[in-house]
Amino acid sequence: MIVPMKEDHVAQVAALEKRCFSDPWSEASIAEELRNPLSTWLVNEEDGIVTGYIGAQSVPPEADVMNLAVAPDCRRRGVGAKLLCTMAELLHSRGIVTLFLEVRPSNAAAIALYERYGFAQVGRRPKYYVNPPEDALILRKEL
Ligand SMILES: CC(C)(COP(=O)(O)OP(=O)(O)OC[C@H]1O[C@@H](n2cnc3c(N)ncnc32)[C@H](O)[C@@H]1OP(=O)(O)O)[C@@H](O)C(=O)NCCC(=O)NCCS
Numbered sequence: 001m002i003v004p005m006k007e008d009h010v011a012q013v014a015a016l017e018k019r020c021f022s023d024p025w026s027e028a029s030i031a032e033e034l035r036n037p038l039s040t041w042l043v044n045e046e047d048g049i050v051t052g053y054i055g056a057q058s059v060p061p062e063a064d065v066m067n068l069a070v071a072p073d074c075r076r077r078g079v080g081a082k083l084l085c086t087m088a089e090l091l092h093s094r095g096i097v098t099l100f101l102e103v104r105p106s107n108a109a110a111i112a113l114y115e116r117y118g119f120a121q122v123g124r125r126p127k128y129y130v131n132p133p134e135d136a137l138i139l140r141k142e143l
Pocket residue numbers: 020021068069070071074075076077078079080081082102103104107108109110112113114116
């Protein structure tokens with residue numbers, strides 16, 4: 001079930017973030033970003049366990065997806081797509097018309113997901129990522 005992220009989800013989200021990324025956000029950064037009025041966070045909960053999450057920051061009429069991850073043992077069950085589509089619908093209902101995100105060119109799984117749901121590459125940010133250093137592809141979808 002997809003629900004808005006609350007403060008008591010933060011520890012589980014931070015633990016998942018650590019398992020899913022080589023340069024994870026800290027628990028403190030996630031908690032701080034959850035309090036940011038420009039941010040929207042959703043989690044997918046299964047029997048009280050967070051199996052995926054997504055965060056986006058809005059500057060109307062645009063928004064940027066900051067994080068999306070699904071627990072390794074819960075992948076390829078549609079959770080990532082459900083999080084992405086639910087976020088897109090929610091942001092659209094609040095007047096967001098363009099959604100951006102950044103992705104590592106080496107992240108074939110995420111790129112496949114984004115392309116399947118209508119994102120297209122519009123640019124590239126050199127050396128955007130650290131640990132390991134890598135460019136970012138900038139993807140955009142009109143909602
Ligand atoms: C990217 C990620 C969120 C996808 O989550 P997921 O729940 O496994 O994705 P879904 O099951 O909703 O996949 C939907 C579609 O996306 C594509 N897709 C997803 N993972 C894929 C993979 N490993 N290889 C190829 N296509 C893939 C497929 O088209 C898939 O549909 P299908 O399963 O019917 O073929 C997940 O792999 C993840 O958490 N990765 C690590 C963190 C990360 O890289 N986040 C993105 C940062 S930009």
